[in-house]
Amino acid sequence: MDLPGKILPIEALPAWREDFRSSNKTLVVTNGCFDILHAGHINYLTEAREQGDALLVGLNSDTSIRKLKGEGRPVQTETDRATILAALSAVNVVCVFDEARATRFLELSRPDIYAKGGDFSIDDLPCEERAMVQKHGGKIIVIGHVPGLSSSKLAKHITKL
Numbered sequence: 001m002d003l004p005g006k007i008l009p010i011e012a013l014p015a016w017r018e019d020f021r022s023s024n025k026t027l028v029v030t031n032g033c034f035d036i037l038h039a040g041h042i043n044y045l046t047e048a049r050e051q052g053d054a055l056l057v058g059l060n061s062d063t064s065i066r067k068l069k070g071e072g073r074p075v076q077t078e079t080d081r082a083t084i085l086a087a088l089s090a091v092n093v094v095c096v097f098d099e100a101r102a103t104r105f106l107e108l109s110r111p112d113i114y115a116k117g118g119d120f121s122i123d124d125l126p127c128e129e130r131a132m133v134q135k136h137g138g139k140i141i142v143i144g145h146v147p148g149l150s151s152s153k154l155a156k157h158i159t160k161l
Helices: 012-022 037-047 063-068 077-087 101-107 127-135 149-161
Strands: 027-032 053-061 093-097 113-117 139-143
Touching: 012 027, 012 101, 012 139, 027 037, 027 101, 037 113, 037 139, 053 063, 053 077, 053 101, 063 139, 077 093, 093 101, 101 127, 127 139
Parallel strands: 027 053, 027 113, 053 093, 113 139
Antiparallel strands: none
């Protein structure tokens, strides 16, 4: 599948952001592993996109997911996960980052709105991520969560089959 322009290398993010900023449109940014995409992700990404003019998804790399979730993860490669996310109509751009925390990604993307899923509260976010969003004048919002849906839960279920 060819998705030109929707998967952006992190090195290109600052120039892309400057170009987008000049359009005077609102950029919504979110991030996560998105290892096994499920209905909760779709609801969350769709609602996040509705908060602004474009949605940029920061995607944890395979290396960062192993740091966060252990050696058995991710189930899908970062290339496959980026391709799947980029194919969604709610997602305008996907950018893979290597760090376990999204702080550097947030510094480069400078969101107008930083959206997180309802399985988080603003207080649960790492303070350096909150500070980075606020430093650039962004707003943090929490989007509703679909109870019972998680990639980790699905991965466990699959291994039992």
